[in-house]
Amino acid sequence: MNATSVRLLAEVTFPGAVIGLGAGIVAGGVAAVAGLSPGYVVLTTLGLGLPLALFGAGYDLLLASGRIRLGGVTPAVLYWLPAFPLSRLVHEVLLDLGLGRGVALPEALLPFLAYQAILSAGFAIGFLWLHEHLGPLWWPRIRDHNPVAARYVSQYTRHAAAMERRKRERRKASETGR
Amino acid sequence: MPIRPLPEAPHSLHILGPAMILVALGVGLGETYMWPRLVLLFGPEIRWLFLIGVTVQAVVMFEFARYAIATGESIFFGAARLWKPIMWFFFAVAMLIYIWPGHVAAGADALELLTGIPWLVSAIVALLLIGVIFTFANVVYNAVESILTFLVGVMVVGSAVVAAIVGNFGDLWATIAGLFAFGYIPPEALTAAWFPVIVGSVAFAGPSGMQQMWYTLYLRDKGAGMGAYLPRIRGLLHAGEEESMPSRGYMFDTEDPEELRKWKGWTRWVLFDALVLFWGITMLVTIVFTVLALQASRLNPNVQQAIEAGEESAAISAMADAFASAGGVVMGGAFLLFIAIVGWKGTLGIFDAFSRGQSDMAYYFIPGLRRFNISYIYFAFLWGVIAFGILVLLFFGPTDGPQAILGVLAFLSTFVMGAYCVLLLLTNNLLLPKNIRPGILNNAFIALGALFYLGILFYSLLAYGALPD
Numbered sequence: 001m002n003a004t005s006v007r008l009l010a011e012v013t014f015p016g017a018v019i020g021l022g023a024g025i026v027a028g029g030v031a032a033v034a035g036l037s038p039g040y041v042v043l044t045t046l047g048l049g050l051p052l053a054l055f056g057a058g059y060d061l062l063l064a065s066g067r068i069r070l071g072g073v074t075p076a077v078l079y080w081l082p083a084f085p086l087s088r089l090v091h092e093v094l095l096d097l098g099l100g101r102g103v104a105l106p107e108a109l110l111p112f113l114a115y116q117a118i119l120s121a122g123f124a125i126g127f128l129w130l131h132e133h134l135g136p137l138w139w140p141r142i143r144d145h146n147p148v149a150a151r152y153v154s155q156y157t158r159h160a161a162a163m164e165r166r167k168r169e170r171r172k173a174s175e176t177g178r
Numbered sequence: 179m180p181i182r183p184l185p186e187a188p189h190s191l192h193i194l195g196p197a198m199i200l201v202a203l204g205v206g207l208g209e210t211y212m213w214p215r216l217v218l219l220f221g222p223e224i225r226w227l228f229l230i231g232v233t234v235q236a237v238v239m240f241e242f243a244r245y246a247i248a249t250g251e252s253i254f255f256g257a258a259r260l261w262k263p264i265m266w267f268f269f270a271v272a273m274l275i276y277i278w279p280g281h282v283a284a285g286a287d288a289l290e291l292l293t294g295i296p297w298l299v300s301a302i303v304a305l306l307l308i309g310v311i312f313t314f315a316n317v318v319y320n321a322v323e324s325i326l327t328f329l330v331g332v333m334v335v336g337s338a339v340v341a342a343i344v345g346n347f348g349d350l351w352a353t354i355a356g357l358f359a360f361g362y363i364p365p366e367a368l369t370a371a372w373f374p375v376i377v378g379s380v381a382f383a384g385p386s387g388m389q390q391m392w393y394t395l396y397l398r399d400k401g402a403g404m405g406a407y408l409p410r411i412r413g414l415l416h417a418g419e420e421e422s423m424p425s426r427g428y429m430f431d432t433e434d435p436e437e438l439r440k441w442k443g444w445t446r447w448v449l450f451d452a453l454v455l456f457w458g459i460t461m462l463v464t465i466v467f468t469v470l471a472l473q474a475s476r477l478n479p480n481v482q483q484a485i486e487a488g489e490e491s492a493a494i495s496a497m498a499d500a501f502a503s504a505g506g507v508v509m510g511g512a513f514l515l516f517i518a519i520v521g522w523k524g525t526l527g528i529f530d531a532f533s534r535g536q537s538d539m540a541y542y543f544i545p546g547l548r549r550f551n552i553s554y555i556y557f558a559f560l561w562g563v564i565a566f567g568i569l570v571l572l573f574f575g576p577t578d579g580p581q582a583i584l585g586v587l588a589f590l591s592t593f594v595m596g597a598y599c600v601l602l603l604l605t606n607n608l609l610l611p612k613n614i615r616p617g618i619l620n621n622a623f624i625a626l627g628a629l630f631y632l633g634i635l636f637y638s639l640l641a642y643g644a645l646p647d
Contacts (some may be wrong), residue, residue, distance in 0.1 A: 019335070026336040027343060045411065048339065073454060090343050110348035118350060119342045122462045125333030133328055 012064050012148045013057035015134045019127055020056030024049015038100060047094035051087035056127070058083070064148045070135075070155060076128040077121050084120035085113045179249065185406045185429035187443030200535050201330060205299030212379040213464055214471035219372070220364050222468060227376065229357045231383030234630060236457040237623040239388050241602050241616055243448040246394035247403030248614055251427030253394045253598075254539050256605040262543065264601065268594070269539045272388055275590045276532040279305060279567035285521015292514040301571050307525045309564045313557070331521045333516060334459065337466045342370075345469040355470045370642040377638045380633070386593035391598055392531035395538060403444050404428045432611040441614060443585060444631050526568075533559035596632035599624050 024030040059079055062068045068075035079139075095101075112175025135155055216224050256264040279301065286301035311325065354510050367376055381387070398405035407428050430437045537555040538548050547555060602624050606616050616624075 022332075023335050023339050026332065027339045030336070030340060038466070044343075048343075058574050084342070091343075108347075115345065115347035115350055116342055119345075119466070122334060122338035122466060123342075125462070126331050126336075126338060128329060128335065129331040134330060149589060 008148070009061075010144055011142045013060040014060070015131055016056030016060040016063075017053040018056070019130045019134065020052030020054070021128075022124070022130075023052050040095075043095050043098040044091070044094045046089060046152060047098070048091040050085075051090045055080070055083040059127075064077050071128070071132050071154065073125065073128060075170075076131075078122040080124035080127065081117055082118045084123050085116035088116045089113070105135050117161075179427055179429040181431055182404065182428040184403060184437050184444070185401075186440055187403075189446045198593045201456050203453065212375075212382050214467045216376065216379055217353075217356075217468050217471045220367055221361040222352045222472060223359035224364070224367070224376075225353070225356040225464075225468065226358060226360045228383045228464065230630065231380050232457060232460050233297070233624060234627040235390065235460075236452045237582065237620055238599065238602065238627055239385075239393060239456055240448055240452045241606055241620060241624060242390055242394050243397060243402075243452070244445070244614070244616065245602075245605050245610065246397040247444050249427035249429060250350050250398055250404030250406070250408050250609055251394075251606065252398060252535070254535060255389050255427065255542065256609060257398060257601055258539075260601075260604055265539060265543065267597070268388065268391065271533055271537065271590060271594050271597075272535055275387055275594070276567050277529055277570075278526055279571055280583060281521045281524030281528065282567070283571060288514045288521065290518035292518065296572055302568050304522050304525070305412045305564050305567050305571075308529055309561055311526075312530065312560060320647035324595060325523075325526065329519055330459075332452050333519060334463065337463060337516065337605060340467055341466040345466075345473055349469045350465070353465050353474060356468075373491055373642050374638050377634045380634060381592040381595060384456070387594050388535065388598070389528070389531065392535050393532045395531070399534075402447075429611070431602060432613040438613065445634055486547060496561040529563050529567075533557070545558075587599070590608070592631055592635045596628050596630075596635065599628035599631065603628070 024045050024047075027048055028041045031044050032041045059076070063070065064073075064078070068079070075126075129178065139149040139152045139156070143153045213225065213228055241524060242253055245253055249256070254265050254268060257268060282301050282304050283297065285306065286297035287301050289295060290297040301481070367373060384394070397403070398408050401408075404427060430441070432438065518637075533556050534557045538550055540559075541550075541552045541555055542548075607621070
């Protein structure tokens with residue numbers, strides 16, 4: 001893989017990765033505001049933020065490959081169903097390692113995973129919500145050299161143009177008929 | 179109404195839509211503060227009332243959308259079609275309820291606990307910021323949508339992550355099971371001290387008060403259904419670009435099978451909004467916050483006594499302490515931060531929606547106002563309510579506590595919710611053509627809503643002589 005492809009890949013996966021990392025920063029930020037130890041803050045920010053960022057990037061790769069559609073709720077929920085619990089598991093392990101407690105999987109692993117899996121639906125909707133917000137700001141900036149972004153922009157533009165055209169036609173019809 | 183073709187519904191079930199604004203407005207102090215507080219006091223079983231409240235709200239949302247999409251008119255216009263005094267009643271109630279800066283004051287209170295910034299300063303700055311943002315925005319709807327959805331997105335992601343760290347499966351299960359404990363009312367809830375609090379919390383389950391009515395204005399601005407024929411509200415600096423507002427809404431030919439096919443497409447679109455976005459996200463956020471409250475309650479039973487004995491304005495602080503004892507200080511800080519965000523977001527959304535509703539009614543029904551651009555009328559209401567809000571904050575001062583303002587709001591909210599259920603039954607069954615009227619099930623739900631809201635309100639008044647709190 002050459003430098004250009006790496007750059008294109010990084011650009012395409014940027015929104016998902018940023019939101020994943022952002023979630024880690026929110027968790028770490030809350031820990032910092034609440035006065036927890038710097039070690040805990042860093043381990044939570046990175047230990048949770050990095051796995052979520054990686055999975056966020058993975059979501060964008062699936063989107064780019066056309067396997068899931070832009071703005072779809074169900075695919076996002078299904079994607080995060082295993083991804084979110086896995087990220088939390090990595091976070092717990094890294095916390096143990098980092099705080100020198102010796103790695104121990106959470107007690108009652110199954111209930112832990114089940115709990116995380118249920119919460120994953122909430123994370124998925126929030127993720128998608130922000131992704132649909134960040135994407136339309138990001139894709140137009142890189143569409144000139146990035147074919148995937150150009151495809152997204154054309155999808156959004158076609159949708160917007162159809163809506164606008166429809167509205168203009170209707171208004172014209174209503175004005176002539178008033 | 180003039181007949182025009184119904185526009186085609188959007189093909190994809192796209193997540194961005196007016197329901198996001200309603201969710202953003204609805205997910206507020208009720209979900210993050212009032213209901214978790216009730217759970218601390220009465221256990222998760224009390225949440226069956228929340229389930230009923232939010233489910234009724236989802237059907238109400240669907241029915242409001244039915245009127246707005248079919249006509250392009252706001253529900254206020256529909257009320258005026260029935261009998262103008264009904265519309266003026268809602269105009270007057272809005273003036274009574276929504277001019278108070280209660281949400282932003284509560285948010286600023288939480289911010290003060292967290293950062294030490296005096297609440298009066300941050301509340302006034304927050305109010306001015308709201309006016310400035312809307313004044314400089316090109317199309318106001320876009321600005322509202324962007325701000326609210328971003329904040330709610332961060333809140334949904336943030337609360338899911340924080341709950342994932344500090345909660346556990348047992349509490350989650352208790353919370354979900356509590357939703358189905360129909361009929362559970364502990365004896366201590368049936369007292370003059372606590373029943374009004376329950377009534378107020380029921381009113382705050384999902385979008386409270388007139389927020390659902392304003393949803394019809396957002397649908398029009400978004401161009402949903404026949405709303406495509408009406409112009410949008412523009413920012414103050416761009417108000418001159420606005421097209422002229424027609425004098426009424428439109429209707430499509432409900433005898434034409436092709437038009438009815440498109441109508442079905444729109445009802446599917448709204449159903450998705452009502453069930454997945456509105457019902458789903460509201461449930462999710464409260465479940466997360468309830469899990470956190472349960473964790474707090476179990477680890478620190480003293481919190482319950484503090485809330486029972488203490489002043490209401492101390493409750494937010496007590497709950498922050500409860501969360502802190504449950505999940506380390508992480509949760510205490512997170513709780514205060516979320517309250518601060520939802521407080522500001524609540525006022526931003528409410529002041530915008532209030533100004534939309536009032537300017538819509540004023541433009542159409544106050545003689546002589548139609549020569550002004552509707553955007554100018556909108557901004558007169560917006561800056562008016564901001565200026566009034568600042569005066570109230572200065573006048574009441576920090577000693578009179580923001581919670582007192584929230585109490586007034588909760589009482590009137592409950593009443594207006596019962597009233598709009600009755601209005602919906604009338605508009606959708608009398609004003610809409612037969613083919614697109616609600617079915618018996620939806621009508622039954624709305625009637626249940628009217629009985630539910632007005633019933634608990636008057637029961638509280640008659641049995642306990644107390645207003646909702």
